[in-house]
Amino acid sequence: MVGGLLAGLLVAEPDFDDFTPYQPKGTLMSDADTRAWWTTSIIDMAPGHIAFRGENVEDLIGNLGFAEMIWFMVVGTKPSAVQGALLEAALVAGVDHGPQAPSIAAARMAATCGVGLNNAMATGVNMLGDVHGGAGEQCAELYYDIAERMDAGASLDEATVAGLDAWRAQHGKIVSGFGHRFHKPIDPRAPRLMGLVRAGAESGEVSGRFADIGEAVQARLTQERDGRALAMNIDGATAVIFCELGLPAPLSRGLFCLSRSVGILAHAWEQMGEGRRNKGPMPPALLPLYKPREDG
Numbered sequence: 001m002v003g004g005l006l007a008g009l010l011v012a013e014p015d016f017d018d019f020t021p022y023q024p025k026g027t028l029m030s031d032a033d034t035r036a037w038w039t040t041s042i043i044d045m046a047p048g049h050i051a052f053r054g055e056n057v058e059d060l061i062g063n064l065g066f067a068e069m070i071w072f073m074v075v076g077t078k079p080s081a082v083q084g085a086l087l088e089a090a091l092v093a094g095v096d097h098g099p100q101a102p103s104i105a106a107a108r109m110a111a112t113c114g115v116g117l118n119n120a121m122a123t124g125v126n127m128l129g130d131v132h133g134g135a136g137e138q139c140a141e142l143y144y145d146i147a148e149r150m151d152a153g154a155s156l157d158e159a160t161v162a163g164l165d166a167w168r169a170q171h172g173k174i175v176s177g178f179g180h181r182f183h184k185p186i187d188p189r190a191p192r193l194m195g196l197v198r199a200g201a202e203s204g205e206v207s208g209r210f211a212d213i214g215e216a217v218q219a220r221l222t223q224e225r226d227g228r229a230l231a232m233n234i235d236g237a238t239a240v241i242f243c244e245l246g247l248p249a250p251l252s253r254g255l256f257c258l259s260r261s262v263g264i265l266a267h268a269w270e271q272m273g274e275g276r277r278n279k280g281p282m283p284p285a286l287l288p289l290y291k292p293r294e295d296g
Contacts, residue, residue, distance in 0.1 A: 041053070041076070042073060052072065052073060053072060053073070053076055053077075060072075064078070065084065065088070067084055067087050067088035067091055068084045068087075068088075070087065070091075070255070070258065071083065071084060071087055074247075074251065075247075080205055082200045082203055082205035082206065083205065083206075083245055085196070085200075086196060086197065086200055086206070086241050086244065086245060087241070087245065087255075089192075089193060089196050089241070090193065090237075090238040090241045090242065090255065090259070091255065091258065091259040092259075093189045093192070093193055093234055093237070093238065093259075094189075094234055094238060094256050094259035094260055095259055095260065095262040095263045096260070096262070096263025096266065096267070097234075097263070099267070100182070101132070102127045102132050103124040103125065103127040103128055103132060103133060103260055103263075103264060104124060104263060104264060104267050105281065106123050106124050106126075106127045107120045107121060107123055107124030107264045107267055107268045107271075108120075108267050108268060108270075108271040108279070109123075109279055109280065109281065110123035110124070110268070111267075111268040111269075111271040111272045112271060112276050112277055112278055112279040113277075113278060114277075117265070117268055117269065117272070120264075120268035120271075120272075121261060121264050121265055121268060124260070124261075124264035124267075124268070125257055125260070125261060125264060128253070128256065128257050128260060133253065133256055133257065133260060134253045134256075135176035135177055135233075135235035136176075136177065136234075136235040136236075136238050136239045136242070136252035136253060136255075136256050137239075137249050137250055137252040137253040138171065138176035138177070138249075139175075139176045139177030139178075139235050139236050139239035139252070140239040140242055140243050140247075140249035140252045141249045142163055142164075142167050142175070142176070142177070142217070143210050143213050143214065143217075143239055143240070143243045144243060144249060145163045145166065145167070146159045146160055146162075146163035146213050146216075146217070147159075147209065147210070147213060147243075149162055149163060156212060156213070156216050157216065157220075159213075160213070160216045160217055160220050161220065163217075164217065164220060164221075175217070175221060176235060176236075177214075177217075177232065177233060177235045177236030177237075177239055178217065178218060178221055178230050178231065178232055178233060178236050179221075179230050179231060179233065180231045180233045183231050183233070184229075184231060185228075185229035185230065185231055186229075186231055187231045187232060187233045187234060187237070189233075189234050189237060190231065190232040190233065190234065190236065190237040193237040193238065193240070193241060194211055194214070194215070194232075194237060194240065196241075197210075197211045197240055197241060197244055198211060200244070201244075206244040206245070207244065208244070209244075210239075210240045210243040210244050211240050211244070213240075213243075214232060214236055214237070214239070214240040215232075217236075218230065218232045218236070235252075235256075238252065238255075238256065239252055242255065
């Protein structure tokens, strides 16, 4: 009996001619209201037509680089040559830091667990939080805060000291964007990125103001350490670029995620090619240290 009922349900074809979408009682949505359910200025898509920010996709393909396309999609205008080059430099600089980086290690481990490449990538990207990967957003917030203090009349040094005090009062002693567990006293990525910002400032395309702020923060932190240099890391340097480009602080995190996704993809793909299964965070010969719980 049950089998017959199920068979009937499986072969029954729904009648869509009289189908009416569910609407809350007392409402009636027009066609315009229905289309406005998702309203966007990013894409205009219809059968046979795709346009991004008002420009047909076929006119963009082959004429706009990927970094320029990212800018175009997010900002809504095409970048100048200097803007596009600075954004691309920041994206290139952050692509990878090896399996010592939790995002890369997690992606590689996921790749040995039988999941698809997209799942391995998502695992890595989801490791990018406030401490690892999101520090650029926090650093940009610090830079913008210092800039606002300067706009209010403080000198660069005064604004830097006050900005750092306010930062630490909210976030603690560690200043995002500065210091590195491996690269001491210089993160090799930072000087190159700062040099490109300085070159852009000479052309007048960017102000160079946030390069000054970033270097002032680094100098202040070094002074606090009795002259022991503290590296500006990749987050501090890319935050300089994103602030010079006028991008809101939260985009620093999103753009870093795009950048690091390249390394995550490469490592996940490499790991899949090795054919190893269930590779954990420690070699099999090592076991975690058991520590008995202390009562009380």
